[in-house]
Amino acid sequence: MRDLEQHPITPDFDVWPVIVKPAAVRSEDGALLVEWSDCSISRYHPFLLAENDPSPDVLHPLARETTLSPLDLPGDLLISSAELGPDGTVIVHWTHNHPTSRYHPGWLYGNGWFDTPHTIETTVLWTGKNQPEPPTFDGPTALNDPAVFLSWLTALRDFGVARLENLPNQDGLLMQVVERIGPIRESNFGRMYTLEIKDDPDSNAFTSDALMLHIDMPTRECPHGLQFLFCRDNTTSGGEGIYADAYRIAADLAAEEPEHFKALCEIEWTYNNRSKSTSYKAKGPVIERDFGGRVTGIRYNTWLRAPLVASLQEQGRAYRSYRAFAARAQDPTYQMKFAYRPGDLVAFDNRRTLHGRNGYDAHGGTRFIEGIYSDRDDLLSAIRSLERSFTTETTS
CATH class of the missing domain: 3.60.130.10 (Clavaminate synthase-like)
Incomplete structure (x- = not known):
């Protein structure tokens, strides 16, 4: 959903607060590279972004599910360039005259590849000695x-x-x-x-x-x-x-x-x-x-x-x-x-x-x-x- 009114919708109904802001974006070998304000770097395959494009031609605005078949995209589709909008929205330009896409920065940060997964382990292991009764x-x-x-x-x-x-x-x-x-x-x-x-x-x-x-x-x-x-x-x-x-x-x-x-x-x-x-x-x-x-x-x-x-x-x-x-x-x-x-x-x-x-x-x-x-x-x-x-x- 929207974090701020000007950001694009996302392909889900989750909330993606922009805690870490994008500092710079660019195309790297046809993929998207984003440098973040916390000095981390994430990368995105062009197909991942294309099939999660929040435009109504790709994403049903009510169901938030894609209407796109993988075969609807050119097999050699690449990102030609990228830029940041004034509000931090990431704007992607494509080859093959594919329509320009706009992405919510909070969603991008939450779904980016940072070389090592950004996972939070919540499982608490216990024995009866240190956990004598349930929470x-x-x-x-x-x-x-x-x-x-x-x-x-x-x-x-x-x-x-x-x-x-x-x-x-x-x-x-x-x-x-x-x-x-x-x-x-x-x-x-x-x-x-x-x-x-x-x-x-x-x-x-x-x-x-x-x-x-x-x-x-x-x-x-x-x-x-x-x-x-x-x-x-x-x-x-x-x-x-x-x-x-x-x-x-x-x-x-x-x-x-x-x-x-x-x-x-x-x-x-x-x-x-x-x-x-x-x-x-x-x-x-x-x-x-x-x-x-x-x-x-x-x-x-x-x-x-x-x-x-x-x-x-x-x-x-x-x-x-x-x-x-x-x-x-x-x-x-x-x-x-x-x-x-x-x-x-x-x-x-x-x-x-x-x-x-x-x-x-x-x-x-x-x-x-x-x-x-x-x-x-x-x-x-x-x-x-x-x-x-x-x-x-x-x-x-």
Whole structure:
């Protein structure tokens, strides 16, 4: 969107404040080079700029999506020259009599290549020793104050677990909270489920037994990204929640037991749910990484692993590495333990934060905990949208 009225629109609805101003621009081998007031230099491929041209011939002014096919551009299109407008707008002139383009300087700075990526790492790795409880916020305040709600969401993103407390025992409240973030993702347990004891359970969760640390839904091609547990009543003894940061476990394995870390990233286990009415099955390594080697997800659930069909040598390697991961997951040093109190809503990243519980006395009181799943994408979208709304208020 506009930072100042004179700047061009951008190919999105984000806010791009001009914190660093362009000092000089020029064409370099047909690409755009921008020197900035902080002495940094960024470069832009001609095709990147041409297909993000904010003119109405290229960018739909309402949808902010390009209407241009890559083949609509000459294959040898180059930038012939560039100049700065009085307000810092970057003006680009093209070969092939292609129409002149104008670019928002804040958008250019935010999307430029500076030889090294301008990324901000928000992930906070933790153990139970340095993070004995989740980041916690007053629930009624968060639901009434968008700034506090945003703080809860960013804590969930950064720590992989965050809690609201003091919420009322209200039907439908959990669904309302989750839908403020994004759509609910259903599962074979339904749109919403209750952690109750079943006579014929289709998961260990529907018993009063202790649960080993795990993620849910490793049986899906893409496991559910977020889980929300709302404690509406709890007068039982035991049943404390146990959580661990699997990203921290992975980082420690990479540093201290690299051969096990490597095996956990390479060997694919198959997971299948144990149910009489459904049959979900998926495979993947315990530790998932992107092309840059950054850990992006964990697929760890001891009781849903199917037999590993592989050579004895590969099975030996797989079990040794899995035991190394389990040894850390079950080490109290890594574990965050806390009671589920009435009014608590605990949200966590299901593909990062392992969760489990102590067993509880099912005959010694009542226990009413509701659960819902959604996805990481919705969390990140909600954070960006809220941040954008606050930035718009500040710059307007």
